Amino acid sequence: MSQQFQHDVLVIGSGAAGLSLALTLPSHLRIAVLSKGDLANGSTFWAQGGVAAVLDDTDTVQSHVEDTLNAGGGLCNEDAVRFTVEHSREAIQWLIDQGVPFTRDEHAGSDDGGFEFHLTREGGHSHRRIIHAADATGAAIFKTLLDQARQRPNIQLLEQRVAVDLITEKRLGLPGERCLGAYVLNRTSGEVDTYGARFTILASGGAAFYYLYTSISDGACGDGIAMAWRSGCRVANLEFNQFHPTCLYHPQAKSFLITEALRGEGAHLKLPNGERFMQRFDPRAELAPRDIVARAIDHEMKRLGIDCVYLDISHKPEAFIKTHFPTVYERCLTFNIDITKGPIPVVPAAHYTCGGVMVDQHGRTDVPGLYAIGETSFTGLH
Structure with a gap:
């Protein structure tokens, strides 16, 4: 049977944004943090660079x-x-x-x-x-924040909970526009429960999952943005999606990002014949902004009819590579790619939703009692 719960604050999303908020709120508030899958399934855990x-x-x-x-x-x-x-x-x-x-x-x-x-x-x-924390910064931040949240008796961490829609006074036929919580599917029981809250925060990430090549987990499907829109919030800039230039191109690698820090430490982008090409597109070469690098790679792939380009840091000392990029080294090795000896096949991948739910500098949306933070929100920063 479906159940009803009441909290002071309902946080929809368990990544860096949601956990940071929960940890900075006053300790007398009863806070529920929802994750649509396992707690570590969001994008934060997989972020590498810093x-x-x-x-x-x-x-x-x-x-x-x-x-x-x-x-x-x-x-x-x-x-x-x-x-x-x-x-x-x-x-x-x-x-x-x-x-x-x-x-x-x-x-x-x-x-x-x-x-x-x-x-x-x-x-x-x-x-x-x-x-950064080597090349696994997201995992380091997430694990730390999660450990801190687990020590707070006022924070309840709930897995396998999918927010279905927001509850507002207007939808209940009451006078006013205030958000009162959310309907939430418990994936374990199969029931849709009611979570009432004085304040509801959308921290549900972006919508980059829909692209063929993406660095994002399956959960980043824009459902938080859609719920806010259905409740009367303005959304903006949803046509702007940032593409990370270098995602591992391999039939068995579902979505593995090759951190931008490789290029920051001197890695070169090359064509199949070993020729560097970024200097033809921007004087900053491999250190140009992501949109320029991603478009350059896309241009060369279409011009030459190739499936990918290559990122090469093998000219750096082996010890340097293994120390600075242990995650990338180990992951590539599982696909028989030794980055200390040769290049990595890469393609641009959808990475970050620049638009989202319109908010002010305090995260407030158009609906009273409803806030949006992190990738779900649109502040104009991105």
Whole structure:
């Protein structure tokens, strides 16, 4: 039989956005965090490269803002970009305080203002500003936040729960527009339960699952965005999807991302004949923003009628590769690809939904009591 539950806060989504929110809310609130599958099934766990922030004393907020606006083709909301970049260092410090094991810099103090963590560089950035945990940053962040959430008695983590639709006063025939919770399918019992809440937060990720090549898990199908729209929220920029330039191309590899940090550390993109081609498209070559690199790869694949291009870091020392990219090394090895000795076949893959549910800087949607955060939301940052 279906059941009814009541919480102060209902968080739909158990990735970095949902868990971070749950951990920063007051401890007297009763919070339910829903995951449509296992807790680790979302996109956060699979993220590799790292998080961009102004962490080096030689870097500046203005530089990061300018890089972001340039990478966004002048379409970003500058207020949202500046707000995010100005708070980036404190956000990273919060993750460090939670215990995220970011990779430390063995040369700290020599030329980086004494910052103790290793910073790498990714496309579109003019500085090394990517803090990371080797090449499994998402897993490190997720595991840390999940461990913290499990220690909080006010946070209930619920797996195999699929939000079906939002409950609003209007839909119940009541005066007003407020969101009152959600109808949720319990995949174990097969029943649709009612979850009432004073505040409902959509943290359900994006919609990149629908593409042939995607780096995203099966759950990222845009259902949170659709629920918000059906409830009367505005959505925006859903035509903008970021493509990651380098996803492993192999018949047995369903969706494995090859972190951008490889290119940040000197990997070259090559055609089947071994020729580099990015310098023909942008003076930054492999370190151009993702949209430029992805379009260049797509252009060369269509021009030559080839299935993929190749990413090669084998000219770097073997020990360096294994230390910096252990996840990529081990995963590729399962497909008989030794990245210390040869190139990796790659294709662009749908990666991030830039649009979403329109919100203000506090995550508020058009419907009272309903918030959207993370990839589900549209702030103008992306």
